[in-house]
Amino acid sequence: MGKLMLTNLPVFLRIGLFSVILAVLGIIYFSFKNNGKGCLLSNNKEKNKKEITKEKKKTLTLNVVQPIPLDVKNPSQIVPITNCNKIIPVFYKNPIDFKGLSKKERKEKFIAYMLPQILIVNHEIEENRRIVLRIKKKFEEGKEITENEERFLNNLLKKYKVKSVNELLSRLNTNPPSLVLAQAIAETGWGTSRFYLEGRNAFGITAIRKKGNTIKMKGANIYLRKYKYVINSIRDYYYSINVSWAFKKFRKVRLTTKNPLELSRHLTLYSTLRRIYIKRIKKILRENSLDKFDKCRIDPSFIREMNYE
Template structure:
């Protein structure tokens, strides 16, 4: 307790001299650390949680390859389980394709973005864990940790590390297909908004919905690429009304077990989680849980 009181005191004393809090709505929560080695630093000796990535890949962000999609043929179908981190900057309709090809293209369009995001959060979580375990963290470390507290809306270290975890690719793919109507929603095509995330900040890029709620306009977020949309999704799951899901995410990696705890994600409650489970099984999505980013890009 004394240790963390001193951390809090140090942050308070230096509050006016430190840079402004990085994690603000309307910015990419991970971009700054990707480009600023001085602030972020690479973790060389942290105790690694084996939740997703192998040890060798826990200390670097993926070097992404941005790509624009003009036709469905621009979407890479991955033959190997070690994939190139392609970050698509736009989406297109796949409706003219045969059903089987449409599904394949949709999943492989989103797969690299999910793995890019999972790698980012793995690095950030490992960084936070390493700082928490230190006896005398530096001011830069304390600034970083404070930003994580604010982003994930907690000041409890155990809770922070739980909230910063991600979950199996198969769950993300299933929700993405359902929430975006297989990529045919207007928000997905115009703003890379996979999950229909609402916007409450008039200063961030966003799209006005045609519907209103109680006579007021509704806006959804507009992302510059698919990876940013996945980042926002993981943060939402990490700090929203999904405590029971996060609790079981700490216990198991089985997607068919985990989906039943996403009852608060949709107004359909249990019907939604049953739909997710059936969707994962029918489309054999658990095979994607074995994919990872090619190590030469990390």
């Protein structure tokens, strides 16, 4: 049988066959083109999905104080306060006995010892509050929060025993440094009390029962908490103020004012001395002009950005 040659076919068949070939090629071309587009759209979807996931897992950055731990033996080694706007964030690893000092020097040294540590804790709370306010603003604007922001918020809600952001903000707050100083002065007798020296407890924080690290009050079945560092007692003081039912009115007033004298009126339940305690705190505030320390700030050079993990 001879080979089939197109030239041997009639003209009308050659035209028909050519049309079929063109049609097949057209189908192949458009099929490939559509498939290509499909892949491109699919790839874009995957890319968008990855970008959304990346946004969801975006790093949460906190401004964290880098404290300087010091193990000092006597008051002369305490870092003095020379610039209220640039307080060096020292945290002292051990309590200092201020008994042997003159009244004037004892006051000066005790404030220099306590103030940096109070400001460190204040910064921790204020930074957490700043992040929560930012998250709240996102909610109000209908924006999606990241996974890290959600985890950060949930951890604080759990810690402060609340269910809403507004409740959290009423608790996640700081006191004027002057008021914290005044209470530390009253509770430790300017750094001379047994509970401060033996238990590193600067705020007379009691324990419900003899459990864990405690120190017993002489002549009474009362136990006070014992801490590894004085700064830990500052954190615990704040937790008590910010969570306990006894200071609900205090927290409400604190949202409207940071006046230490006004706030002190609402600390009646802090001590069994009740009104006598309030008068004592006010006297300490006035006689030592402690409100001047409310403007003090941590030296910014000791503050670093850190990722929340």
